[in-house]
Amino acid sequence: NAATGELPNGGFRFHENGADLGGMCVLGTFSQWIVISENACVPIDEDLSFEVAALVACGVTTGWGSSVYAAGVRPGETVVVFGTGGVGMNAVQGASYAGAKNLIAIDPVPFKREMAGKFGATFTTGDPAEATEKVIELTRGQMADKVVITIGVMEPQVLEQAVAMVGKGGTVVVTSVSSSGDPTFVLNGSPVTGWHKRIQGSLFGGANPLYDMPRLLSLYKAGDLKLDELITRRYGLDDINQGYEDMLAGRNIRGVLIHEHD
Structure with a gap:
């Protein structure tokens, strides 16, 4: 209904x-x-x-649950959050509360990046490529444990970037909704299978x-x-x-x- x-x-x-x-x-x-x-x-x-x-009622619980429940963030992990709006900022809060050691927030809006630091992010950027470089540096090439996507409208390149950012056994949580006009995504399945990566959908953060x-x-x-x-x-x-x-x-x-x- x-x-x-x-x-x-x-x-x-x-x-x-x-x-x-x-x-x-x-x-x-x-x-x-x-x-x-x-x-x-x-x-x-x-x-x-x-x-x-x-x-x-929605944004906080969805974001929090996306990190805590859907991603299952654990202490000491490296986590990346795409988008720090009303949902994503709470994905940052949830990951921080769950004990993420390295918490990278990506958003094109400067004031949101500034606020993300106050909500627990340890590094912020508006450029996914810079975020990837930071993940490589922090993990010595092992890549992120979890990536949470909370941008306003899901885009194919963001999913590709997220899957590339997680390492072996890593999880990508998709909380964003795709555009109704073109909801199709194409991924290279070999890295997903070969590196045992998981793509996890999330509704209300599983809360x-x-x-x-x-x-x-x-x-x-x-x-x-x-x-x-x-x-x-x-x-x-x-x-x-x-x-x-x-x-x-x-x-x-x-x-x-x-x-x-x-």
């Missing part, structure tokens, strides 16, 4: 000119008020703000909402997870289009929509 927005018990709660409208992922959180299944609700502590708690959301919020309250620092800008509902423009232009790590209720 996530694609159509139809509620689990059937029917829709949004309508326009007599037509049913589906809420995004059966939620539709741009609306001031929504009707959802109780199974989509996760209780939070009363002292947590909604704008902070909202971050773990469990009812378990991981409260867990991440508890880490935030303990000072072990950065959430406030993710919020670059706040928007009212009237400014939602500006929020999208800022996201597409790479101006935000995370933009938050603030609802005002009378």
Whole structure:
């Protein structure tokens, strides 16, 4: 039902000119008020703000889980993260928390690279070729243990670069979604087979909402997870289009929509 927005018990709660409208992922959180299944609700502590708690509903948990669960980052490993936006910055946080020794973040936006250092990255660059050289230097040619791809739209050359960056037995986690226009990727299978490399898809980081959301919020309250620092800008509902423009232009790590209720 996530694609159509139809509620689990059937029917829709949004309508326009007599037509049913589906809420995004059966939620539709741009609306001031929504009707959802109780199974989509996760209780939070009363002292947590909604704008902070909202971050773990998707981006934080997806990024964190991509490193911790899908990639299975372990202490001492070398990890590369492609893209440090609302998802990727949390892949950096997750890899750092899991104990990555060398943590390389790749992003074309300078301020995101600067922020990645504050979230745990040990080296940042906007150039995948430079990242590859750094991996070779740090690992003495053994290459990375894990690469996590969290760019906005998946591109064939990024997957090729990621597979080349991991060493024997390494894992490439694909969290990004391919373009609907051309979703086909072509890879040389010999290095994948010969070096026992693994390409792992990741949806929501492999996390469990009812378990991981409260867990991440508890880490935030303990000072072990950065959430406030993710919020670059706040928007009212009237400014939602500006929020999208800022996201597409790479101006935000995370933009938050603030609802005002009378």
